[in-house]
Amino acid sequence: MTRIKRGYIAGKRRRKIRLFTSSFRGAHSRLTRTITQQKIKALVSANRDRDRKKRGFRSLWIHRINAIIGKNKKKQYNRYSNLLYNIYKGQLLLNRKIVAQMGILKGNCLRMIANEIIT
Amino acid sequence: MASAAASLSTICTSLATHCSISHHNPKTPFLHSTSFPFSRTHSLSLSFQPTLSPRLPLPPKSSDTAEALSDPQSATQLVQSPPLQPPSWEPGLFAVVMVGGRQYIVHPGRWITIQRLKGAKANDKIALHRVLLVGTDTSCYIGRPVVTNAVVYATVEEQGLDDKVIVFKYKKKKKYRRTIGHRQPNTRIRINSIMGYQNYPKVTMDDIKDEEDKDS
Numbered sequence A: 001m002t003r004i005k006r007g008y009i010a011g012k013r014r015r016k017i018r019l020f021t022s023s024f025r026g027a028h029s030r031l032t033r034t035i036t037q038q039k040i041k042a043l044v045s046a047n048r049d050r051d052r053k054k055r056g057f058r059s060l061w062i063h064r065i066n067a068i069i070g071k072n073k074k075k076q077y078n079r080y081s082n083l084l085y086n087i088y089k090g091q092l093l094l095n096r097k098i099v100a101q102m103g104i105l106k107g108n109c110l111r112m113i114a115n116e117i118i119t
Numbered sequence B: 001m002a003s004a005a006a007s008l009s010t011i012c013t014s015l016a017t018h019c020s021i022s023h024h025n026p027k028t029p030f031l032h033s034t035s036f037p038f039s040r041t042h043s044l045s046l047s048f049q050p051t052l053s054p055r056l057p058l059p060p061k062s063s064d065t066a067e068a069l070s071d072p073q074s075a076t077q078l079v080q081s082p083p084l085q086p087p088s089w090e091p092g093l094f095a096v097v098m099v100g101g102r103q104y105i106v107h108p109g110r111w112i113t114i115q116r117l118k119g120a121k122a123n124d125k126i127a128l129h130r131v132l133l134v135g136t137d138t139s140c141y142i143g144r145p146v147v148t149n150a151v152v153y154a155t156v157e158e159q160g161l162d163d164k165v166i167v168f169k170y171k172k173k174k175k176y177r178r179t180i181g182h183r184q185p186n187t188r189i190r191i192n193s194i195m196g197y198q199n200y201p202k203v204t205m206d207d208i209k210d211e212e213d214k215d216s
Helices: A009-020 A032-072 A080-089 A096-105 A107-117 B004-018 B062-070 B205-215
Strands: B019-022 B094-099 B102-106 B111-115 B125-128 B131-135 B139-142 B151-161 B165-171 B176-182 B185-195
Touching: A009 A032, A032 A080, A032 A096, A032 A107, A032 B165, A080 A107, A096 A107, A096 B102, A096 B131, A107 B131, A107 B139, A107 B205, B102 B111
Parallel strands: none
Antiparallel strands: B019 B125, B094 B102, B094 B131, B111 B185, B125 B151, B131 B139, B151 B185, B165 B176
């Protein structure tokens, strides 16, 4: 058999991976074998966290709504759970994202809504 | 969130019932002189803190560079375009509209990115009927669940694709890895106006003040 040198084939593949990992810390952006491992871990985390992101934001909105509603009124009904119960009872379709954003950007509107639907 | 197939089906149903498309006459160009692409939507594809990072517009700079070269003192004055005429609707007017299974806070004159509307071309006029809330500075029309007869008129600007997302499936120690690239199709629409909400019962700040005076 003729002798075949492997040339730069493996190097081409590893260069692309190295580009992906170029901003990682320490050996994770320098050493070839750790670079391949870190790229795999990074992509797997990205995949998993794309679903986690949705949970995280919903949780954030709920906490924000709770904080804003709690500040508003001195009455008994100053909790997120009460607000949501009344939203469902009043047949509003607003979701938590919108309610949280309105609480931050358009506070008056949220106060009006809360006043209107909380009995 | 939903798979591509599910989102398409929701778009089709939402398209049938909640949006209507009329094809715009391409002879009249759509002027963007008052373009102000400030998006207040909290899209899940944005960065970490979407409430704090609005997309700011770059002011038109073709005239500025010529000016700056000739007159170094006007380097501080950035925008040379004609002053933005404030639109003639109520101040602080906004609506919460449900499109493509998601809800957006919408202001007239600004653009948002929504799920791809099938069959819509650039410069098509669109009417969004699922208006959940209309608000101004002082008053608020709360829809239960929808503000009846309220319509949000918009124009399709562009049918594009989101940034590429690499879907990487991997099982450790089992020699299984799959790499898929995915670009979600989207549509950018510019909101023209919010109409039809005037006859709906509204809530104003005065009601709240009356109640507070009564309580305290």
